[in-house]
Amino acid sequence: MTVVEPFGLSVRDQALEADVQTGLSAVEAGLLDATKSEVPFITEAAQHLVRAGGKRFRPLLVMLAAQFGDPYAPGIVPSAVVVELTHLATLYHDDVMDEADVRRGVDSANVHWGNSVAVLTGDFLFARASHILADLGPEAVRIQAEAFERLVTGQILETAGPRDGRDPVEHYLDVLAGKTGSLVAVSVRFGAMMSGADDRIVETLTQYGERLGVAFQLADDVLDIASDSQESGKTPGTDLREGIATLPVLRLRAQAQEHRRPEDLELVALLDGDLTDDARHAEALRRLRVHPALEQARRDTVRYAQEARAMLAPLPDCSARTALEELCDAVVHRAG
Numbered sequence: 545m546t547v548v549e550p551f552g553l554s555v556r557d558q559a560l561e562a563d564v565q566t567g568l569s570a571v572e573a574g575l576l577d578a579t580k581s582e583v584p585f586i587t588e589a590a591q592h593l594v595r596a597g598g599k600r601f602r603p604l605l606v607m608l609a610a611q612f613g614d615p616y617a618p619g620i621v622p623s624a625v626v627v628e629l630t631h632l633a634t635l636y637h638d639d640v641m642d643e644a645d646v647r648r649g650v651d652s653a654n655v656h657w658g659n660s661v662a663v664l665t666g667d668f669l670f671a672r673a674s675h676i677l678a679d680l681g682p683e684a685v686r687i688q689a690e691a692f693e694r695l696v697t698g699q700i701l702e703t704a705g706p707r708d709g710r711d712p713v714e715h716y717l718d719v720l721a722g723k724t725g726s727l728v729a730v731s732v733r734f735g736a737m738m739s740g741a742d743d744r745i746v747e748t749l750t751q752y753g754e755r756l757g758v759a760f761q762l763a764d765d766v767l768d769i770a771s772d773s774q775e776s777g778k779t780p781g782t783d784l785r786e787g788i789a790t791l792p793v794l795r796l797r798a799q800a801q802e803h804r805r806p807e808d809l810e811l812v813a814l815l816d817g818d819l820t821d822d823a824r825h826a827e828a829l830r831r832l833r834v835h836p837a838l839e840q841a842r843r844d845t846v847r848y849a850q851e852a853r854a855m856l857a858p859l860p861d862c863s864a865r866t867a868l869e870e871l872c873d874a875v876v877h878r879a880g
Contacts, residue, residue: 545663546636548629560864560867563611563615567602567610567620567621567624568604571600572600576776578676579591579669586665586668589653590668592650593635593636600628603624603627603731605871606627606731606734608867609732609739609741612742612749612864613736613742614739614740617739617740619680619681619734619738620734620735620738622676623680623738626677626734626825627727629670629672630669630673630692631667631727633669634695634757636653636654640659640662640663642693653665653783656793657708658728684753687737688730689862691727691730694842697720697722699863701719702716705754713794713795713798716789716794717758720757720815721757723756724864725753725758726757726850728756728757733749735749745859752855753848753857755855756852756871760853760875761875762841762879763845765841766841767879768781768784768790769790769833770862776829779820781828784815784825784828787819791841791844792832793832793867795844796810796812796815796832796842799836800812811831814827815828841879845875845876845879846879849876850872852872
């Protein structure tokens with residue numbers, strides 16, 4: 545049994561391991577090639593997060609999904625490069641919106657070069673992803689366009705907040721399905737589709753990816769509260785400082801509204817205050833880390849991961865399916 549990143553995923557099949565490792569190495573080379581420009585400054589900015597590393601979660605999913613068809617088909621590696629470039633582009637934009645200082649253990653691009661360069665670099669990555677997509681055919685372009693629309697819609701809905709009368713938790717889970725689930729779903733869809741897998745397998749994996757993507761983001765929500773910067777690679781409580789209510793905070797607010805416990809109401813008042821103050825921010829983090837709302841958010845993460853695993857039941861019993869099932873466990877493990 546050997547281990548493949550991310551999350552220390554166990555792979556017991558040597559042939560599968562070799563295919564995945566070879567594919568991910570090709571993706572890494574493809575990312576560096578796709579982020580080169582004739583302008584050295586653009587290359588430096590575009591490769592900033594590529595060279596910082598990362599889990600390469602989406603390319604890994606492409607490689608595993610490709611095992612249900614021809615894993616050596618020519619469109620697999622380029623499609624994995626596309627989904628990772630798209631993801632990286634959103635990180636540049638997210639860090640500007642969140643005013644984040646750290647990403648993947650290094651200064652965020654907006655801190656390093658300013659907001660304008662960070663936004664334009666994200667746009668550059670989107671353009672390079674589109675260029676690669678054009679060679680993968682009109683169906684791939686359509687799928688990516690639909691996912692990108694969902695991703696942007698999710699971001700807008702997060703910014704706008706729930707409409708009157710809508711449950712904030714349901715609204716937030718819809719946001720995550722768009723912001724994160726859509727691109728994770730495209731990752732497994734591209735892998736299966738480019739490999740020539742049966743349409744039913746493509747659809748099954750797409751549904752799996754949507755749920756796994758939500759679980760992945762919920763685990764990030766928990767990590768943002770529970771971990772330190774060395775573990776997560778970014779500044780803890782970034783969303784908290786910016787007033788973005790992730791699931792642990794939404795669960796806290798729901799409990800405070802229902803039970804009216806003084807300590808819950810006091811914590812809500814603290815969150816509603818000025819969390820740009822370091823002392824208040826640290827106190828809010830400390831209290832959230834021991835609040836039952838955080839554990840409830842962990843249970844939500846487990847539920848989505850279990851739903852993702854259940855979607856795999858119709859697939860052939862093989863090493864790739866086992867690896868996809870273990871990814872569900874790995875995502876849950878990240879959330880503690």
